[in-house]
Amino acid sequence: MTLYSLLSRKRNYLLISSLITGVILLSTSCKEDNSNAATYISGKIINPHKDFVTLKDFNGLIDTIPLAADGSFSKSYLSLKPGLYTFAHPGEYQSVFLSPGDSTILRLNTKAFDETLAFSGTHSKENNYLINLFVQIEKDDREFLNNYKLSHSDFKKVLDSITEARLLHLETIAKEHSFDPDFLCHADKVIKFSMWSKIERFPFVHYGKNDFLDSKELPASFYSYRKEFDLDDKSLLNNIAFRPYVNSLISNLAFTSLAEELGSGVLVNRSSLKYQKKRLAVIDSLFTRGIIKDIFASNITQHFIMNRKNANEINELVDVFTHMTDDAELKNRITTTASTYIKLDPGNEMPNIKIQNTLKDKMELSDRVKRLSVLFFWSDDEREYAIRVHDKIKDLRLKYPEIDFIGINLDDSEGNQWEEAYERYNFNPQMEYQILNTSPVTAQLALRNDNRSMVIDKNLTIIDPSINLFHYQIETTLLGYINR
Structure with a gap:
């Protein structure tokens, strides 16, 4: 069975039973609420980079909120569905949980965006838990590197232990503070995506390019989680841990496929056109046409355009990308960027700005x-x-x-x-x-x-x-x- 075939486009999201046996709170499903109650979000940015913040949910809401002279802002919304939203200030973004009738207040200093982000008001306990979880995961990630040297079985044991501890802590604090049931499945996914990212990185970090094909010896169960959730759900874009996970997944699948094709991991050049085309092929196999596919495919294409000095290769990858999207505006933006960079090829004259x-x-x-x-x-x-x-x-x-x-x-x-x-x-x-x-x-x-x-x-x-x-x-x- 190929790695591609392990990931079907339509899968039900199931809890990883081996990690959360008895964690009943976390089995609560995310519900939608059609309440028309107003939702208020306000706060203050210390040392702002720009005079605005943005709020989006990738399901229609994309709003730019102006900052006052003192860095404060305020906005209300009607018919907001409960769930995670993406709150951003240029160069930084985070997930925030909102639901109808909320009055959420946040405060942060851009000099330490994640570390200073604090919430008060409705669901402040949930949102403060979420940002503290994210900061803790980032801290733990820096201390985790030596575990990639372990055997795959010991590596999974360490990961399972960390994940189970985090899920049990979520259960405990959720009971203690009566967390909103709609929030729990989102926090649960943050924990799992952070674990799954490490699983996808393991083959490359553990085996390296020279011995990468030895990763074929990994048992099918190593990636069994891939069958257990719906990856093609655009609401996941609001989950702070989702994009790093998907990027790790795409890279692992693409590198594995190309290494097998070339006969060695050593022969895979991760900056090459072949590898980028393989990554786009993986994205095409994982997602239906739409915003998720467009975001990941356009990021890869733009990065290649900006770092490649070969006009023919740029045009070839852009051609692959434009056949993957139905978004005319995005096609135009990518082709315009490619044209601009090609004009800046070595030997051409720099505009006299x-x-x-x-x-x-x-x-x-x-x-x-x-x-x-x-x-x-x-x-x-x-x-x-x-x-x-x-x-x-x-x-x-x-x-x-x-x-x-x-x-x-x-x-x-x-x-x-x-x-x-x-x-x-x-x-x-x-x-x-x-x-x-x-x-x-x-x-x-x-x-x-x-x-x-x-x-x-x-x-x-x-x-x-x-x-x-x-x-x-x-x-x-x-x-x-x-x-x-």
């Missing part, structure tokens, strides 16, 4: 670039990356004085966010610039918020349209560009 320096002197890029240069784009909306990339650049500037490393900020040039940011972090003002007319330029360069870096020569000829400054061979790559 308009920029300003920290003194607000306006100029064109060609006025600043006089030799081999690395342009690294950043935004204060992604502060962790902004600090990280500048720390890396500081080291590279010392080692490669032959190259200009030019920081280009993507924040709104009408405000003072950029100025406050480079002063706050003590970035070198002589090497910092900001794009003017941000929207058309970010579209022209396919920048958006993907933290892109590029290498160009003194004539604005593109040498590398998407260099990874954190790659372990970055210094070898830069030396090659210096000596070309």
Whole structure:
């Protein structure tokens, strides 16, 4: 039996009996409520990145809620069904449980989004449990790595023990605080998805590429859970643990299939067109046409577009993707992105964008670039990356004085966010610039918020349209560009 055949598109969601025997509360099914009672959500964002938050459920509700000057917000909804919703602020998102008649209040600091997110009001105990569970799972994951060295049977025993403990803790706290029955099945899935992600990662981490095909010796029971729930349910997109799990599943199935096809895991290149096409094939086998398939397939396709330097391969993968979706707008967005990146292939000329320096002197890029240069784009909306990339650049500037490393900020040039940011972090003002007319330029360069870096020569000829400054061979790559 192939790995594909283990996953049918229509399966009933069953509880994993070996892990939750006697946990009666968790067998409560998720119900829908058609109540017309108003649902209120409000709160406050400390150190906001942008002046809005969003709330969505992937079943029709997609709402942008403005922030007041003090970071507060408030919104009410009618006919909201009980369940998990996705609450997001640019660069961060979390799951929140809402039901008709709720008045939910949240507060967080973007400097530690998950760790500071706290709830009060209706269902605050459920939501605080959920965010604490997520933070604990992330902490435990960092300490879990050594378990991948265990045999598959011992690995499963450890996982089963952790999962059973979490489910029993959920049962205990649910009884103690009278958790909403509708909430329980969602919390149950967070626990299970986090476990299943590890199961899907086990073959690659345990065997490695060299011995990957030895994973064929894993018993069918190792993946038995795959038959026990409906994967093709778009409400799962609101579950914070769902996407990491599906990504792990897709990668495992695709790598296994391609390794068997090529005769060795060593021959599988995870950045290759073959592997990406295999991942899209897996997605096509797992999901019916619709939003779930579109999200996972478009993410893979966009990532390939942004990191590949071969126009033919980009076009080939885009062609596969466009045959997988019925969303005309999404097709157009992906093909437009591909076209933009292809125009930025090595040897083409970099658009002569308009920029300003920290003194607000306006100029064109060609006025600043006089030799081999690395342009690294950043935004204060992604502060962790902004600090990280500048720390890396500081080291590279010392080692490669032959190259200009030019920081280009993507924040709104009408405000003072950029100025406050480079002063706050003590970035070198002589090497910092900001794009003017941000929207058309970010579209022209396919920048958006993907933290892109590029290498160009003194004539604005593109040498590398998407260099990874954190790659372990970055210094070898830069030396090659210096000596070309």
